[in-house]
Amino acid sequence: MRALPRTLSALVPAAALMICLSGCASVVDVDPAEDAANARCADVMIALPPTVAENEQRDTNSQATSTWGDPSKVVLRCGVTVPGPTTDPCVTVNDVDWVVREGDPAWTATTYGRDPAVEVLFDPDEVASSTVLVELGDAVSRVDQSRACVGLSDATPAPSGG
Template identity: 45%
Template sequence: MSLRPAALLAVILAGAGLALTGCTPIVSLDPAAQANDPGCAEISVRLPDTVAGEQKRETDAQATGAWGDPAVVLLRCGVPPIGPTTKPCVTVNGIDWVLMTDPAAKSIVYQTFGRTPATEVIIDHVHGVSDSSVLPEFASAIATIKQTQKCLDTLDTGTSGATPSPSPSK
């Protein structure tokens, strides 16, 4: 069975229409102040294709990443590094992350600690994405940036309370 040219053209146009409707728009983000740092280029080329089961999307800003439709995970490299802080710090696969927002917020922001350039990750909790399914995915990319300080929890510092503090890494 062969298709006539008009029928073939109709099939091709229908397929092209379906392909175009399946495209997701580019995620618009603002680049961080130090997005042009060579370290951000090292991170950018190593970003995973999927995070928490969500596919990577195209973004319109240097040194950024987005995953999911709608985007449920965002990444920006080149944010100003933070110094000593009393905010909670967690180490995931060798990367120190500081929780920058209220843990009950709908969108949670984590920032790397002790690495310049610093990277932030924003996780949308409204759509059921968990921190533990996101942060490990970025370890190999972020590990390309040398860590100069390490977060310590209160057990390491000998202090009481839940105040992490930095120390130079060895």
């Protein structure tokens, strides 16, 4: 058996330490969505980026969930209730419609017109909403869109009673 070259033998313990450290990172506890087992969520999950808003992706303990940052700056759940018509603000970012609800401190952005729906929670003081929605857009667009947001000017007017 040949001896390992000196530089390679010095790297082996460092590699083992890195494997141990990466395995020691805490798993994030995230409640799964009602429809997390939907097969289309798998398409979303495998397309998620490894970083969002310069935060690294972390492991979670629930199906169809993901987080980025330590502590978590962005939390994603696939399979949440599909939003119906709403008066909440709806924004379109790179051909993905999102219903946005401002909270304190976390905001919630939920895909609109896609089944299953994807929900993203984030604090806009920690990460920019435009960055989060752009960086997650490719993954969530794996679920086909069947409806689109409409503005008040696009809505069908109520019949006049006169």
